[in-house]
Amino acid sequence: MGNESHNAVKYSEEFRKWSEVLGCGDPESAMLTLASSLRNELLASRRSRKGLPVLADELAGLRGIIEFRVRNIDHTAALVIMKNGFACVLSTGESRGVRRNFAVAHEIGHTEFFDISCWPPKPVLQLDLMNSRAAERLCNIFAGALLIPEEQLDSIVQALQRDLSFTRIDYLAESFHVSREVLIRRLAESKRFSCEQECIAVLKRLQIPNAAVYTVETIIPPIGSRFLLGERTFPIGRDAAVVQALLDDKETICHFEIKEYGSPHTGYALAIGMIEFTDP
Ligand SMILES: [Zn+2]
Numbered sequence: 001m002g003n004e005s006h007n008a009v010k011y012s013e014e015f016r017k018w019s020e021v022l023g024c025g026d027p028e029s030a031m032l033t034l035a036s037s038l039r040n041e042l043l044a045s046r047r048s049r050k051g052l053p054v055l056a057d058e059l060a061g062l063r064g065i066i067e068f069r070v071r072n073i074d075h076t077a078a079l080v081i082m083k084n085g086f087a088c089v090l091s092t093g094e095s096r097g098v099r100r101n102f103a104v105a106h107e108i109g110h111t112e113f114f115d116i117s118c119w120p121p122k123p124v125l126q127l128d129l130m131n132s133r134a135a136e137r138l139c140n141i142f143a144g145a146l147l148i149p150e151e152q153l154d155s156i157v158q159a160l161q162r163d164l165s166f167t168r169i170d171y172l173a174e175s176f177h178v179s180r181e182v183l184i185r186r187l188a189e190s191k192r193f194s195c196e197q198e199c200i201a202v203l204k205r206l207q208i209p210n211a212a213v214y215t216v217e218t219i220i221p222p223i224g225s226r227f228l229l230g231e232r233t234f235p236i237g238r239d240a241a242v243v244q245a246l247l248d249d250k251e252t253i254c255h256f257e258i259k260e261y262g263s264p265h266t267g268y269a270l271a272i273g274m275i276e277f278t279d280p
Contacts, residue, residue, distance in 0.1 A: 109139030
């Protein structure tokens with residue numbers, strides 16, 4: 001599992017052929033379809049507790065993951081093929097809580113690049129593609145959709161439209177057992193959030209000595225618009241910022257409320273922005 005940013009990724013011909021075999025138009029929709037059918041497979045076998053969040057640990061067995069190991073590795077997680085199934089190896093940082101949930105869901109995504117109807121499992125893509133940047137992005141998309149299903153996006157969006165606040169974001173992230181970043185990224189990728197004048201951003205702390213600043217990692221713009229914050233930075237240690245930005249090529253001023261999370265080195269912040277158009 002990599003930590004690459006979520007900018008547009010080009011998919012090679014082989015990925016496109018793979019998604020066509022699955023009856024999907026492109027690799028990203030193939031991943032969304034696979035995640036949804038795996039989730040439904042688990043829910044069909046559950047008699048009660050249908051409404052509760054689905055945890056990746058519960059789903060892993062359906063894709064041949066029979067063992068979890070925690071190791072001191074530098075990447076976040078990996079899949080190992082064993083005699084009777086996969087082992088999911090997690091780094092210490094990913095061994096618990098919402099980070100574990102996402103890391104396991106991501107590794108379940110990697111199992112989708114194998115035919116597990118036989119054992120040892122048969123790779124359905126060339127080995128170098130299975131660990132490519134494109135594959136990492138696809139597995140992140142898969143994990144997001146596995147933990148926050150399509151059919152619940154509308155109610156998340158409605159909840160945020162009624163009350164766009166840090167408390168509401170925390171509550172929603174907790175109810176799906178995901179981090180705030182995963183929740184915001186899922187909303188951004190689904191393009192479903194539809195406030196007219198508000199936006200939400202995940203800010204990453206830049207590792208620059210004596211210049212403590214944030215940069216924008218994920219942003220949910222108002223619906224249907226192109227919102228450019230680019231490489232702008234935000235001051236650390238303040239709970240509000242005012243920045244100029246372009247929205248559909250119109251000058252705007254954004255009033256951001258900022259909340260910081262995590263440690264000074266690996267932390268991030270959420271920013272909720274209210275947009276003011278300065279052009280008449
Ligand atoms: Zn990965």
